[in-house]
Amino acid sequence: MRRRLRFARPRPEVSRHDDPLAGVANLFDASLAFIVAMALALFSVLGSTDMLSADADWTLARTTPEGELEVVSKHQQEIKVERVSDRKLSGQGQRLGTAYRLPDGQVVYVPEEEGRKP
Known part of the structure; x- marks a missing residue:
């Protein structure tokens, strides 16, 4: 003869593990x-x-979504953003060297020696 527990509740047939969204x-x-x-x-x-890092100095060249070239440089705590444009400028200056584009697309800068002009 089986005894029934007095406070036992019937359990539903569906368990919690059957929920397909439980793992989401x-x-x-x-x-x-x-x-x-x-x-x-x-x-x-x-x-x-x-x-x-606070003590690192670096320079980064990147292209903006608009197609302009930006040069971002950091020196100690100062960060500078410079945009490179294709506008023609005039004025006085000093020639620093020559840049060459190699067949693979790489650009090489060759500084001029003192007292020698190309």
């Missing part, structure tokens, strides 16, 4: 951790950690 709740946390890991990996691969 953790996807946001997992994607956030993945994004942080990718950002750290990108910084370490590109050597960009030097950009974050």
Whole structure:
């Protein structure tokens, strides 16, 4: 003879493990951790950690989405952004050297020696 428990409640047939969206709740946390890991990996691969240090000096040339060339340079705590344009300028100046474009597209700058002109 079986005894029935006095306070036992009938359990529903459907369990909580049958919910197909139960695992979706953790996807946001997992994607956030993945994004942080990718950002750290990108910084370490590109050597960009030097950009974050206070005593590092660096210069970066990049192309803006509009197609202009920008030169970003950092010296101690000062950051300068200069835009390179194709406007013709005139004035007085000193010739510093010559730039050559190689067949593979690379540009080489050759400074002039003192007292010698091309």
